Structure formats: structure tokens, C-alpha cells
Amino acid sequence: MARILVAEHAGACYGVERALDITRRTLDNADGTVCTLGPLIHNPLVVEELEARGARVVDAPEGVEPGATLVMRTHGVPPSVESRAREAGALVVDATCPYVKKVHAHAERLARAGYQVVVVGETGHPEVEGTVGHVLDALVIGSADEARSAAVGRRVGLVVQTTLARSVLHEVVDVLLDRCEELCVVDTICKATRDRQLAARELAGHVDVMVVVGGRNSANTTHLFQICEDECPRTFYVESASELRREWFCKASVVGVTAGASTPAAHIESVVGEIDSLCDACEP
Numbered sequence: 001m002a003r004i005l006v007a008e009h010a011g012a013c014y015g016v017e018r019a020l021d022i023t024r025r026t027l028d029n030a031d032g033t034v035c036t037l038g039p040l041i042h043n044p045l046v047v048e049e050l051e052a053r054g055a056r057v058v059d060a061p062e063g064v065e066p067g068a069t070l071v072m073r074t075h076g077v078p079p080s081v082e083s084r085a086r087e088a089g090a091l092v093v094d095a096t097c098p099y100v101k102k103v104h105a106h107a108e109r110l111a112r113a114g115y116q117v118v119v120v121g122e123t124g125h126p127e128v129e130g131t132v133g134h135v136l137d138a139l140v141i142g143s144a145d146e147a148r149s150a151a152v153g154r155r156v157g158l159v160v161q162t163t164l165a166r167s168v169l170h171e172v173v174d175v176l177l178d179r180c181e182e183l184c185v186v187d188t189i190c191k192a193t194r195d196r197q198l199a200a201r202e203l204a205g206h207v208d209v210m211v212v213v214g215g216r217n218s219a220n221t222t223h224l225f226q227i228c229e230d231e232c233p234r235t236f237y238v239e240s241a242s243e244l245r246r247e248w249f250c251k252a253s254v255v256g257v258t259a260g261a262s263t264p265a266a267h268i269e270s271v272v273g274e275i276d277s278l279c280d281a282c283e284p
């Protein structure tokens with residue numbers, strides 16, 4: 001019988017729990033339609049649950065009818081998007097994670113202090129887009145290679161996508177230190193992300209098989225998967241328990257489980273339960 005260990009820090013973080021709570025309360029109390037601007041979090045199963053309760057996902061603020069409620073998700077949005085929502089007649093409910101709001105505030109402060117603002121993160125990620133929208137002409141750098149070719153000036157101020165892998169920040173900083181005269185780094189990687197990455201690395205180094213649970217469109221879950229795969233070659237990425245395969249666990253004595261910051265506790269529990277039954281079925 002394999003032992004199943006869940007990482008010390010795994011699953012839904014403060015910001016996601018808070019956004020879900022805000023959205024569920026809004027759905028309970030709002031008079032008219034409730035929409036979210038994009039999927040509330042990067043977890044298709046949670047988005048389906050909210051849709052079943054009446055939430056509608058819209059791609060742009062203009063997609064809501066006047067008087068409808070529009071929930072801004074954890075990743076945050078540029079100020080211009082919020083203004084467009086109000087102009088479209090929406091009632092705006094802000095579920096942006098307070099830690100993401102801090103990234104916006106740091107970026108604005110760096111810009112006011114005359115730094116060229118660089119957001120270290122993935123181009124096109126909604127949180128990065130939201131941060132970029134808070135300052136003029138911010139650059140996005142996602143890797144050491146991009147840092148080598150980016151058009152950086154003499155004084156650069158860095159903020160970081162909250163869910164970025166720490167190793168990427170280190171690589172980018174290493175390159176920029178040689179390219180700028182002054183580099184001001186505000187490490188805005190969220191503690192929830194850091195804790196999950198450290199706990200995942202620690203656990204993955206001591207197990208035979210590692211399972212990472214979360215939406216495939218979730219950046220932080222993808223980073224967890226990469227970290228675990230470095231430590232444990234038998235690492236698998238699933239969105240739900242139904243994707244688990246019995247053959248993954250054959251001859252495994254210890255199975256580790258971790259989950260991204262957008263994965264509710266109930267999903268982790270169902271994955272652990274399913275691994276347990278599959279491991280039982282593997283017994284000779």
C-alpha cells in the first residue's frame with residue numbers, strides 16, 4: 001500500500017479563496033446578472049461551478065448589459081478596463097487579490113521615481129497585463145534570453161508576476177545587473193507561491209511519484225509541475241481525479257501530491273482519494 005503525502009503548502013491561496021467568497025456572495029445577493037471579466041481563476045472546474053450558479057464569463061467590459069454586476073478577478077486589470085466597465089453601466093465588484101494591488105502600487109511608485117518599469121513575468125498573462133496597464137511604457141521580460149535583448153535603459157525598476165518561479169527572477173536579475181547602471185528590485189512573488197514552490201520541491205525529492213493538481217491554464221500550477229519534474233521524473237499533471245491512471249502508481253511506495261494556488265481543497269481531497277483506490281488496485 002503506497003503512502004500518499006500532500007505538500008505542506010498546497011492548493012487555494014488567500015487571494016483565490018477571497019475572490020471565490022466575494023463572487024459567491026455577489027451571486028447570492030445581486031438583483032441582476034453577475035458576470036466575471038474572464039474566468040474568475042485559472043481553474044476550469046471552479047469556473048463551471050460558478051457558471052452553474054448563474055455567473056457569466058465576459059471577455060470585455062462592454063459585454064455586460066447596463067446594471068449588471070461585473071466581478072474583476074484575482075489577477076487585477078488596468079485602470080482603463082475598470083473605467084470602461086463603469087462607462088458601460090456595470091456595477092464593479094473588485095475581487096483583485098490585495099497582493100496583486102501591491103504590485104500595481106510598487107510599479108506606480110517606481111515609475112514616479114523615474115525608473116523604467118520592468119515586469120518580470122509572462123507576456124500576455126492577465127496579471128502581467130493588469131500591472132503593465134498601471135504605468136506608461138512598462139517592459140515585460142519573461143526569461144534571461146529576453147533580458148539580454150530587451151531595450152532597457154540606465155535605471156530600471158523591477159516588479160514580478162506574483163506567481164513566477166523564483167529561479168526565473170534570479171536569472172533575469174543576473175542579466176540585467178550587467179546591463180543597467182541602477183537596478184531596483186521589488187520582489188513581489190507572493191508568499192503563497194513561494195511556500196507552494198518550496199514545499200513542492202521538498203516533497204518531490206522524496207517520493208516515487210508526484211501528482212500536481214490544477215488548471216492547465218494556471219501559470220502557478222505549471223511552475224509547480226516544472227519544479228516537481230526536476231526532482232521527480234514520474235511527475236504527472238491533472239486537472240481532476242478522473243485523469244489519474246493506475247499504471248502511474250505501479251510499484252510506488254510513496255506518492256506526493258501538490259496543487260496550484262487556484263485549486264480548491266475539495267479537488268485535492270478527491271485526487272488523494274482516487275490515488276488511494278488506484279494504489280490499492282495495483283497491489284499484487
Ligand code: SF4
Nearest residue numbers: 013015097099162190
Ligand atoms: S497567489 Fe498570492 S497574489 Fe496570487 S491570488 Fe494567491 S494570494 Fe494573491
